[in-house]
Amino acid sequence: MSEYVLEVQDLKKYFPIKSGVMKRTVGHVRAVDGVSFQVKPGETLGIVGESGCGKSTTGRMIMRLTAPTSGKIILDGQDITHAKGAELRASRRKSQMVFQDPYASLNPRMSVGESIAEPLIVNKVLSRSEAFERAGELLKTVGLRAGDINRYPHEFSGGQRQRIGIARALALNPKLIVADEAVSALDVSIQSQILNLLMDLKHQFNLSYLFISHNLAVVRHISDRVGVMYLGHLVEIGPKQSLYHDPLHPYTQALLSAAPEPSRTKRRERIILQGDVPSPANPPSGCPFHTRCPRVMDVCRQTMPKPVQVHPDHWVACHLHG
Amino acid sequence: MAEPLLAIRDLKTYFVSKQATVKAVDGIDIDVNRGQVVCIVGESGCGKSMTSLSIMRLVPRPYGKIVGGQILFDGRDLLQLNDREMADLRGSDIAMIFQEPMTALNPVLSIGTQISEVLVRHRGVPKREALDRAVEMLKFVGVPRAEQILREYPHQLSGGMRQRVMIAMAMICEPKLLIADEPTTALDVTIQAQVLDLMKKMRRETNTSIILITHDLGVVADMADHVVVMYAGQVVESVDADTLFSEPKHPYTRALMESIPSLEEDKDVLYSIPGTVPSAANFPKGCRFAERCPIAKPSCFEKMPELREVAPGHLVRCDLV
Numbered sequence: 001m002s003e004y005v006l007e008v009q010d011l012k013k014y015f016p017i018k019s020g021v022m023k024r025t026v027g028h029v030r031a032v033d034g035v036s037f038q039v040k041p042g043e044t045l046g047i048v049g050e051s052g053c054g055k056s057t058t059g060r061m062i063m064r065l066t067a068p069t070s071g072k073i074i075l076d077g078q079d080i081t082h083a084k085g086a087e088l089r090a091s092r093r094k095s096q097m098v099f100q101d102p103y104a105s106l107n108p109r110m111s112v113g114e115s116i117a118e119p120l121i122v123n124k125v126l127s128r129s130e131a132f133e134r135a136g137e138l139l140k141t142v143g144l145r146a147g148d149i150n151r152y153p154h155e156f157s158g159g160q161r162q163r164i165g166i167a168r169a170l171a172l173n174p175k176l177i178v179a180d181e182a183v184s185a186l187d188v189s190i191q192s193q194i195l196n197l198l199m200d201l202k203h204q205f206n207l208s209y210l211f212i213s214h215n216l217a218v219v220r221h222i223s224d225r226v227g228v229m230y231l232g233h234l235v236e237i238g239p240k241q242s243l244y245h246d247p248l249h250p251y252t253q254a255l256l257s258a259a260p261e262p263s264r265t266k267r268r269e270r271i272i273l274q275g276d277v278p279s280p281a282n283p284p285s286g287c288p289f290h291t292r293c294p295r296v297m298d299v300c301r302q303t304m305p306k307p308v309q310v311h312p313d314h315w316v317a318c319h320l321h322g
Numbered sequence: 323m324a325e326p327l328l329a330i331r332d333l334k335t336y337f338v339s340k341q342a343t344v345k346a347v348d349g350i351d352i353d354v355n356r357g358q359v360v361c362i363v364g365e366s367g368c369g370k371s372m373t374s375l376s377i378m379r380l381v382p383r384p385y386g387k388i389v390g391g392q393i394l395f396d397g398r399d400l401l402q403l404n405d406r407e408m409a410d411l412r413g414s415d416i417a418m419i420f421q422e423p424m425t426a427l428n429p430v431l432s433i434g435t436q437i438s439e440v441l442v443r444h445r446g447v448p449k450r451e452a453l454d455r456a457v458e459m460l461k462f463v464g465v466p467r468a469e470q471i472l473r474e475y476p477h478q479l480s481g482g483m484r485q486r487v488m489i490a491m492a493m494i495c496e497p498k499l500l501i502a503d504e505p506t507t508a509l510d511v512t513i514q515a516q517v518l519d520l521m522k523k524m525r526r527e528t529n530t531s532i533i534l535i536t537h538d539l540g541v542v543a544d545m546a547d548h549v550v551v552m553y554a555g556q557v558v559e560s561v562d563a564d565t566l567f568s569e570p571k572h573p574y575t576r577a578l579m580e581s582i583p584s585l586e587e588d589k590d591v592l593y594s595i596p597g598t599v600p601s602a603a604n605f606p607k608g609c610r611f612a613e614r615c616p617i618a619k620p621s622c623f624e625k626m627p628e629l630r631e632v633a634p635g636h637l638v639r640c641d642l643v
Contacts, residue, residue: 050510051481157598187365188537189595192581196594214510217540221583221592244585258515260540261585264567272519273512275466276480 002077005176005208006039006062006095011071013057017281029281031057033232033288034071039176044202044209046223046240048216048255052277053229055212059178062210063097064088076175093123096169100181102161106153112139113149116168123172138167141204142197159190166197170205178210183218195222216259220244225313228252231288232280234307238314248316251289287319295320325397327531328354328377328499333391335369335376342603346372348555349391351629354499357529361542361563363578364552367599370535373552374501377533378418379408396498414444417492421504423484427476433460434472437491444495459490463520482513489520496528503535518544539582543567551575554599554610557629560637571638573615609640617642 012035014028032054039045049055060066062073064080073081080091096119099105106115116138117131126134136146142163153161162182169177179198183191199222201207213219219226220240227237228249236249247253254271261268273292278284284291290300299319307315308322335347347369354360362370375381376388379400393400395416400408412418420426428436437459438452447455453472460468463486476484485505492500502521506514518541525532534545542549546563551572559572570576580593597614600606606613612622619642629639 050512159598188539188578189365189581190598192583192592192594193596195583196592199591216511217583217585220585221589254512256585258511259585260514260518260538260544262539262543262567262579262582264543264564266586270515270519272515276482276513277510 002074003040004038004074005041005043005076006210007072007074008038008058008062009036009072009074011035011058011061011073012069013054013061013066014069027281029279030232030283031280032061033280033283035229035232035234036071037227037234037237039208039210041175041208042202042206043225044211044223046219046226047210047212047229048214048219048226049229050214050255050277052231052280054232054280055229056180058229059097059180059210059212063095063178064091065097089123092119093125093172094174095176095178096172096174098162098165098169098177098179098182100184102158102165102185103153105165106161108153111150111152112156112164115153115164116149116171119168119171125172134171135167138170139164141170141201142167143193157190159186159193162186162190162194163197166194166201170201173205174207176208176210178212180212181214182211184213184215191218198222216256217261228255231277231283233288233317235289235318236314236316237307238311238316242311242314246311246314248310248314248321249289249318250293250295250320254294287317324356326353327356327358327396328352328533329392329394330373330377331392331394333373333376333393334389335372335381336387336389337385338387338389339385344602345555345605346386346602347376348605350552350555350557352550352557352560354531354533356498356531357525358547359525359532359534359545360548360550361534361536361546362550362552363536363539363542365537365599367554367602368552369555369602370552371503374418374503374533374535377501378412378416379403410444413440413492413497414495415497416499416501417495417497418501418503419485419488419492419505421507423481423488423508424476426488427484429476432473432475433479433487437472437487437494440491440494455494456490459494460487463487463490463493464516465490481509482516485509485513485517486520489517489524493524493528493530497530499531499533500524501533501535504537505534506541507536507538514541521545539579551578554605555602556610556639557637558611558639560629562635565633565636571632571636571643572611572640573617573642574611577614577616 013032014030016025017027019026047055061068076094113132113135116135120126120131135149140146183194223240226240226243227234230251236252254273257271286302287300290296305317305319307317309315310321330352332349337344364370437456441447441452457468465486506517549563549566551559553574559575577595595614608623609627612618627639627641629637632638
């Protein structure tokens with residue numbers, strides 16, 4: 001058994017920009033530009049960042065739904081970066097994904113039981129009848145009724161559909177679940193139901209999560225460690241207490257200060273960033289954040305900062321540190 | 323105290339079809355004073371957006387109908403105005419900004435045309451002058467390269483920029499009332515902070531009243547003077563913002579606050595409200611929250627509680643507090 005469930009090394013994804021009749025490649029969108037991290041067994045790593053920071057692309061590459069441009073993905077000790085065919089299918093039994101939109105991620109023409117049993121049948125884990133029996137059990141595990149297997153997605157509410165999506169992800173007994181904005185489309189009261197369910201299941205099945213979200217409070221709640229992404233780079237990563245109490249990167253500081261806290265007494269000083277995120281097709285030189293950074297220095301415009309460890313296990317890529 | 327700018331009285335907006343009557347808004351009262359920010363909070367389907375569309379008289383036809391109540395704006399009942407009079411008011415005295423600026427802006431008209439159109443239509447300002455005002459307004463809302471942006475189209479702008487353009491359009495006639503329906507929900511947090519800041523600046527400088535509709539209690543804490551909590555088409559709690567956060571009274575409000583994770587405290591398990599909102603086509607006869615309420619008594623299922631004043635200025639629809 002390896003030390004990490006997931007290890008990602010210098011992962012990159014460049015999407016080509018094609019133009020003209022010949023569809024020549026005229027440039028690249030650097031969606032993910034050199035990201036490294038590890039997830040330990042039973043650990044939840046949260047990834048936060050704003051739209052376009054590359055967090056979803058990272059998740060999709062780990063699931064091999066998008067082919068990486070370079071770098072390495074090691075799942076449970078096996079390099080799956082270039083896995084194909086049977087090897088790739090085997091890797092899918094170890095990692096599963098829960099998607100954002102519970103309306104779009106279930107086939108409306110398949111009954112709930114068929115959706116949940118399908119991965120078991122495709123992977124030849126169980127026979128058809130056994131798979132349906134297991135689907136019923138899984139529905140109970142996620143708080144629905146076993147009798148629901150014959151119903152169709154449209155008969156369920158958003159929160160219930162997300163439970164079905166979770167049951168489907170659990171079917172193959174994976175070690176890692178990649179949850180991409182899994183609670184973002186849900187109302188607050190339903191969101192807390194799903195978060196509690198995910199945390200219960202983690203203990204019950206000793207799962208690891210890669211929990212991708214833009215919601216800082218939700219990520220803090222569910223994660224053990226948190227990574228912050230900006231423009232394709234992981235700018236800071238650390239244990240959640242350390243990261244939320246003592247954010248080191250100016251971007252993390254701004255992000256945390258900008259998130260409105262539901263309280264009238266704990267008012268924080270807000271750092272309001274100017275402007276928008278630069279285009280990943282034409283990223284700035286040096287540190288990706290220098291164009292909006294309130295504490296920018298000359299060196300930031302020239303060289304890309306390297307990650308340094310400031311507190312135990314708490315790394316930051318910023319020239320202000322180290 | 324002076325008469326409120328907007329007084330909604332027993333407003334009912336229903337969707338009526340042969341199969342069912344959906345009571346989206348079911349008898350609500352809301353007051354908005356001059357220069358005040360009133361937040362309407364609630365989850366999907368609680369009727370908060372339908373309330374704002376009712377004020378604008380933009381309830382989707384043919385099924386949606388305002389079946390009862392009054393909306394008194396500056397002393398006039400909006401529900402008695404004819405279409406022409408209402409069109410004169412929209413964008414002039416009452417303006418609205420929507421959640422998704424991409425669908426609210428016209429994709430085939432330039433930004434300049436869309437902003438200046440409002441002034442031309444409502445204030446009779448010549449087009450050229452209106453365009454100059456549009457540039458000023460864009461600068462005021464913090465749009466860089468305002469003169470160039472005037473000639474650009476919505477798809478060329480980022481989400482935050484589009485929302486600024488919408489705000490510029492809404493504010494150019496200096497409306498007395500601005501209705502903002504989830505104005506920052508589609509935006510990233512750092513951009514949300516910019517837009518909320520801008521709305522505060524607007525209020526300070528023009529004394530515009532704002533109705534802010536949101537599901538995010540963080541935004542409420544940041545912006546509101548007064549808060550109205552809606553559940554299943556009704557107002558369940560109405561109070562000033564400080565009291566709402568220090569002493570929420572209605573079990574639904576309290577449950578809502580306990581179910582959000584915090585940025586600063588660790589909570590082991592989040593409170594979760596069991597079940598789902600009752601269908602608006604088939605409300606129970608008693609309290610609409612009773613089925614999900616942790617303190618419900620048998621009587622709650624029998625009789626609908628009245629919205630009553632439990633402390634000065636603090637209205638709660640619950641018989642148990």
